[in-house]
Amino acid sequence: xxxxxQTPSHQVTQMGQEVILRCVPISNHLYFxxxxxxxxxxxEFLVSFYNNEISExxxxxxxxxxxxxxxxxxxxxxxxxxxxxxxxxYFCASSDTGFSxxxxxxxxGTRLSIx
Amino acid sequence: xxxxxxxxxxxxxxxxxxxINCTYTDSSSTYLYWYKQExxxxxxxxxxxxxxxxxxxxxxxxxLLNKKDKHLSLRIADTQTGDSAIYFCAESRTDxxxxxxxxxxxxxxxxxx
Numbered sequence: 001x002x003x004x005x006q007t008p009s010h011q012v013t014q015m016g017q018e019v020i021l022r023c024v025p026i027s028n029h030l031y032f033x034x035x036x037x038x039x040x041x042x043x044e045f046l047v048s049f050y051n052n053e054i055s056e057x058x059x060x061x062x063x064x065x066x067x068x069x070x071x072x073x074x075x076x077x078x079x080x081x082x083x084x085x086x087x088x089x090y091f092c093a094s095s096d097t098g099f100s101x102x103x104x105x106x107x108x109g110t111r112l113s114i115x
Numbered sequence: 116x117x118x119x120x121x122x123x124x125x126x127x128x129x130x131x132x133x134x135i136n137c138t139y140t141d142s143s144s145t146y147l148y149w150y151k152q153e154x155x156x157x158x159x160x161x162x163x164x165x166x167x168x169x170x171x172x173x174x175x176x177x178x179l180l181n182k183k184d185k186h187l188s189l190r191i192a193d194t195q196t197g198d199s200a201i202y203f204c205a206e207s208r209t210d211x212x213x214x215x216x217x218x219x220x221x222x223x224x225x226x227x228x
Contacts, residue, residue, distance in 0.1 A: 004157075006157075033215070033216075035216075035218075042203075042218050042219065042220040042221065043158070043203060043205075043216075043218040043221075044218075045216060045217070048215055056215060091157060091158060093158075103148060103160050103163055104160075104216060105160065106150070106157045106158035106159075106160075107157050108156055108157035109156075109157045
């Protein structure tokens with residue numbers, strides 16, 4: 001069964017450094033998402049992306065964050081100047097359409113640790 | 116904002132049934148989902164239900180939906196140790212920009228031998 005893959009599985013970065021988290025969504029999916037889960041807390045929506053532009057973003061997704069689909073397969077989340085509070089598990093998801101009857105398929109996540 | 120709520124912990128004995136409850140607030144949500152997260156792993160889609168249904172069964176899993184009370188439950192029959200995980204309820208909200216999921220805090224299910 002096709003799946004969403006994320007790399008790396010664990011990223012350790014010094015505070016203030018830039019980090020890029022990578023995702024390969026399911027190949028025929030058109031909608032892409034990033035979520036964040038701080039340790040012990042709920043999964044929070046960050047951003048959705050369709051047709052090479054951001055469809056929707058939450059208040060968490062501030063100017064430090066950006067997303068890109070640099071080629072036909074990768075979907076990346078960049079954090080420009082990381083802060084301690086960016087430490088979390090970051091999940092990428094994709095769906096076939098933007099409608100509620102299409103489930104979002106999630107990757108295994110990237111654990112980001114900011115030192 | 117509007118929240119999805121779940122009890123945080125549930126312990127059951129192996130072989131018993133588990134019932135994980137969830138309440139949601141957005142009456143416009145059309146689909147409600149259950150995801151499972153094992154330690155160190157991602158979110159695995161278990162099942163989902165359309166809001167005009169009141170029950171959906173899939174092998175050991177039964178989803179019950181009370182739309183009037185905005186209450187959703189996931190019943191796992193014959194719970195096994197491999198069912199130990201965190202279970203997230205999520206409601207799908209669609210607006211002009213597409214779909215986004217609002218997750219509950221997750222219920223940690225512990226299955227005791």
